[in-house]
Amino acid sequence: MSGDELSVHQRTEALYSQHQPWLAGWLRHRMGGEDAAVDLAQDTFVRILTARDLPALAEPRAFLATIARRLLANHYRRNAIERAYLDALAxxxxxxxxxxxxxxxxxxxxxxxxxALDALPAKVREAFLLAQLEGMKYEEIAARLGVTTRTVGNYMVRAVQACFFLQEGAR
Incomplete structure (x- = not known):
């Protein structure tokens, strides 16, 4: 480990020892006491370690809460996807x-x-979802988003490319 990596590791370890119980409780409160809160707290610190950069923190709990909020949103979104899939399978x-x-x-x-869709700009993602899930035509999407139909077409190309490259990466 280089000196910088060691420093990040040591600082993360100190952050963990000082704030992990607070973060787990904070997540438990938001998740209704679920055991998954402890896992998400762990994932928060793993995310920091894998980033290989830890800025100087004036407000460490705000920093941790920001990362944890993103992980929590991902957790709920994944659960919703799984529920929808299982409902369809039923x-x-x-x-x-x-x-x-x-x-x-x-x-x-x-x-x-x-x-992949979450990584796209909001309007691109929304245009794609409106077309694919709601069956809306480009003209309807353009009116709803306040853009031209040509822009909707460009949005669709970006979204389809994101899905295509995802498929290509899986091969």
Missing amino acids: LVPEEYAPDPEQRKLVLEQLYAVDA
Whole structure:
């Protein structure tokens, strides 16, 4: 480990020892006492360690809460995706239902698509979702977003490219 990495590691360790109980409690309060709160607290510190950079912190709890909020939002979004998938599977006759391994693979792909769409600008993501999930035409999307139909077309190209590159990366 270089001197800088050691310093980040030591500072993260100090941050952990001073604030982990507070962060776990903060998350537990927001999650209704779920045990997942402890896991998300751990993930918060893992995120800091993997970033390999830890700025000087005037407000360490605000810093930790910001990271934890993002992880919490991801946690709830993943749960919503899983619930929606399982609800859809409940409508499939048992003989056509995927096996547990296939379910896991599909969920991983759904999470990856969600992350790819989440990385897009808000209007690009919204245009794509309105077209794909709501079946709206470009003209309707343009009116709703206050942009031109040409801009909607550009948004769609960006979103489709994000999904395509995701698929290409999986190969």
